[in-house]
Amino acid sequence: MRQFSRRDVLKGSTVLAASSAFASVTSAAPPATTVSPQLIDAAKKEGKVVYYTSIDLPVAERIAKTFEAKYPGIAVRVERTGAERVFQRIGQEYASRIHAVDVVNSSDAAHFIVWKREGILAPYLPEDVAKFYPAEHQDPDGMFATFRAWVCVIGYNTNMVKAEDAPKSYADLLDPKWTGKMVKAHPSYSGTIMTATFQMARDLGWDYFEKLAKQKVMQVQSSADPPKKLALGERSVMADGNEYNMFVEKEKGNPVEIVYATEGSPLIVGPNAIFKNAPNPNAARLFQNFCFSPEAQQVSADVGGLRSLHPQVKEKPGRKPFDEIKKMKDDPAGVEKSSEQIKARYSKLFGV
Numbered sequence: 001m002r003q004f005s006r007r008d009v010l011k012g013s014t015v016l017a018a019s020s021a022f023a024s025v026t027s028a029a030p031p032a033t034t035v036s037p038q039l040i041d042a043a044k045k046e047g048k049v050v051y052y053t054s055i056d057l058p059v060a061e062r063i064a065k066t067f068e069a070k071y072p073g074i075a076v077r078v079e080r081t082g083a084e085r086v087f088q089r090i091g092q093e094y095a096s097r098i099h100a101v102d103v104v105n106s107s108d109a110a111h112f113i114v115w116k117r118e119g120i121l122a123p124y125l126p127e128d129v130a131k132f133y134p135a136e137h138q139d140p141d142g143m144f145a146t147f148r149a150w151v152c153v154i155g156y157n158t159n160m161v162k163a164e165d166a167p168k169s170y171a172d173l174l175d176p177k178w179t180g181k182m183v184k185a186h187p188s189y190s191g192t193i194m195t196a197t198f199q200m201a202r203d204l205g206w207d208y209f210e211k212l213a214k215q216k217v218m219q220v221q222s223s224a225d226p227p228k229k230l231a232l233g234e235r236s237v238m239a240d241g242n243e244y245n246m247f248v249e250k251e252k253g254n255p256v257e258i259v260y261a262t263e264g265s266p267l268i269v270g271p272n273a274i275f276k277n278a279p280n281p282n283a284a285r286l287f288q289n290f291c292f293s294p295e296a297q298q299v300s301a302d303v304g305g306l307r308s309l310h311p312q313v314k315e316k317p318g319r320k321p322f323d324e325i326k327k328m329k330d331d332p333a334g335v336e337k338s339s340e341q342i343k344a345r346y347s348k349l350f351g352v
Contacts, residue, residue: 029142030123032130035289040071042282048075049283052090053105054083054191054270055148056224056244059304066299067290074283082222083107083191083270087114094120099277102284103291105147107191107270109332112144115273122276126289133292133309137269144273147291148306151265151325152196153243155227158255160236169262170204173239174211183218183229184239186352188343192223196240196266197342198335199328204263206345212239213349230256247305247319260320264328 033039043049053060057080064076081089083106093100106112115121116139125142137146154173156166167173173182187194201209218235220226226241231254238246243265249256272291278284290296297308301315307322315321335342 028123029140030125032125032127033285033289034127035286039282039286043071043280043286044073046280046283047073048077049280049287050077050079050100050102051105051287052079052081052086052101052103054081054086054107055105055300055306056080056304059300059306062303063291063296063299066296067287070290070295071286074286076287082189083111087111090115099275099279101275102278102280103272103274103287105270105272107268108195108335109269109271109330110336112139112271112273113332115275116141116143120276122274122278122281122284124274124285124288126292128289128292128294128310132311137309139271144271145292146269146309147272148270148300148304149309149322150192150268150305150307151243151260151327152192152223152240152268153238153246153265154259154261155230155238155241155246155256156259157230157233157236158257160233160255163257166257167237167259170200170208171263173237174208174215178215178237180216181236182215182239183220183226183235183237185220185223185226185241186350187346189221190223192242192268193240194339194342195268195330195332195335196223197346198338199266199330201342202331202334203328209346209349213351217350219350219352227256243307244305247316251305251316258320260325262326264326267327267330269330 060078060080064078067076068074086104086106087108090101090104121143123142129138129145133145139145154167185193187197217239218229220229223240223242224245226238227245227249229235230238231249243258246256246258272288274284274288294310294312297310297313300306301308301313
């Protein structure tokens with residue numbers, strides 16, 4: 001097994017339909033699997049499951065602890081890093097014939113296309129996915145499904161900006177009054193911002209970014225950073241950032257407010273999958289089943305501010321219902337085809 005690269009992602013993404021991250025050349029989904037006593041016993045004999053994920057660490061750890069409480073004797077080892085680093089780590093390990101990971105989560109849907117094409121994912125269809133998840137959010141061959149979803153949003157510090165003066169759209173961010181007052185993340189570091197930049201450049205044009213770059217924007221790395229800068233009052237307006245981090249900051253009592261741009265908010269999804277050579281295959285299946293259960297999905301929504309596609313999950317009061325948000329269309333294939341161009345063009349415009 002050779003090491004994966006961004007070129008592999010590009011090749012893998014060519015099997016994607018432009019309208020869906022979950023298109024497939026073939027369709028041979030396995031039957032849906034329930035949690036049986038036999039599966040639980042087999043998982044307990046293995047005693048652990050290794051989870052590589054790009055989910056925020058506190059959220060991943062809470063999900064892990066909830067699983068461990070439900071299934072005593074099975075430990076979850078969470079290995080958390082950025083999506084691109086998760087992808088590279090697995091590529092390096094498999095190139096060396098090291099099979100350490102059981103279950104994976106990434107915020108870049110194209111990673112799963114590469115892993116599927118390389119033949120290293122295991123088909124497995126949790127019962128909840130088969131029953132409740134929309135077809136466009138599950139691989140037809142049962143290799144992966146959307147564990148989490150979110151949007152990229154605008155925001156502002158309520159101590160520094162009055163609601164009536166706050167930007168309502170991406171176009172509003174170009175107003176000279178916001179010069180030197182904004183913070184945003186970088187597509188070369190963040191998968192979320194890469195996806196958001198692609199969707200915005202497609203829908204708004206690169207002219208938008210050319211104008212935004214003249215606004216003396218503070219540039220940070222992760223999409224989790226702008227909400228933190230906003231909460232600290234280091235900048236009054238956030239040009240982009242994770243919706244879920246804004247929920248977390250707001251619910252801590254910090255003076256931040258979310259703005260869903262009138263042009264639409266970029267949509268991002270993060271699938272889960274099991275590896276064919278998982279060292280703990282039964283524990284991996286049990287954990288995958290748990291991840292898509294109402295229990296785990298509710299934890300993800302409540303603790304992490306993430307959006308769930310499970311209809312039994314309840315939104316926390318005060319959060320705008322997901323189906324009421326105007327969203328830009330996701331297109332992982334398009335992102336991968338133009339990712340290097342996006343990085344280069346963006347870096348040139350913003351000088352970072």
